Amino acid sequence: METLDKERKINVTDAPPGIEGPGFFATKLDHIIGMARKNSIWPLPFATSCCGIEFMATMAAHYDMGRFGAERLSFSPRQADLLMVMGTIAKKMAPILRQVYTQMAEPRWVLSMGACASSGGIFDTYSVLQGIDRMIPVDVYVPGCPPRPEQVLDGILKIQELIQNESLRRRSSPEYKALLAGYGIE
Ligand code: SF4
Numbered sequence: 001m002e003t004l005d006k007e008r009k010i011n012v013t014d015a016p017p018g019i020e021g022p023g024f025f026a027t028k029l030d031h032i033i034g035m036a037r038k039n040s041i042w043p044l045p046f047a048t049s050c051c052g053i054e055f056m057a058t059m060a061a062h063y064d065m066g067r068f069g070a071e072r073l074s075f076s077p078r079q080a081d082l083l084m085v086m087g088t089i090a091k092k093m094a095p096i097l098r099q100v101y102t103q104m105a106e107p108r109w110v111l112s113m114g115a116c117a118s119s120g121g122i123f124d125t126y127s128v129l130q131g132i133d134r135m136i137p138v139d140v141y142v143p144g145c146p147p148r149p150e151q152v153l154d155g156i157l158k159i160q161e162l163i164q165n166e167s168l169r170r171r172s173s174p175e176y177k178a179l180l181a182g183y184g185i186e
Helices: 029-038 050-059 094-103 114-119 149-165 174-182
Strands: 002-005 010-013 018-021 024-027 043-047 082-086 109-113 140-142
Touching: 029 149, 043 050, 043 094, 050 082, 050 109, 050 114, 050 149, 082 094, 082 114, 109 114, 109 149, 114 140, 140 149
Parallel strands: 043 082, 082 109, 109 140
Antiparallel strands: 002 010, 018 024
16 A cells, blocks of 8 residues: 655555564565566557557546656567557557567566457457457456546556566466467467
C-alpha cells in the first residue's frame, strides 16, 4: 500500500515485507528488487489503432501514468520491460509483434489493452489475429473497447503487483521455459 504524504504532496512507497526493529530492517532480496522494478517500469507502447489514442490520454496530465513510475516510454525493445499492446493486430503484423517481444530482455511483462488485442474484438475476420496470446504470453488483460484510462491504470497496478511478488528464480524455472516453449520461443 502506498500512503500520501500530504505535506509534500508525493506518494511514499511502503517498505517491502520484512522485519523491523530500532536501527535495522531485514527483508528478502526478492522484495527489494521487486519494489525497485515495479516503481520504474519502462513500457513499450505497441499501438496500432484507437486504443492507442486512449493510451495517449492515460499518459497525459490528467491521468498521468508517471505517478506510477511508468512515464518513461521506450520505443526500443532492448530498453523496455513492459510490452503494452493496444489495437487491432493483423495477422501480417503478428510476426513483428513477436519479434519485438523476443528482442526485449528478461524480465519482461505483457499487458494486452482492449478487446482487439485480447481477442480480435469485433474483427472476427480472416485477416485479424484473434488475440495476441496466440503469439506471445500475456500477463494482464484490460477489457473494453476502448478501455477507459482508469482501467489502463488498474492494469498497470496489476502488473506492479505481479512484479512485486515475482520470485527472482521464476525466469530460469522449468515452468517458465515450458511456457515460452509453448509459443516456440527459446
Ligand atoms: S478495442 Fe475498440 S477501441 Fe480498441 S482498438 Fe479495438 S476497436 Fe479500437
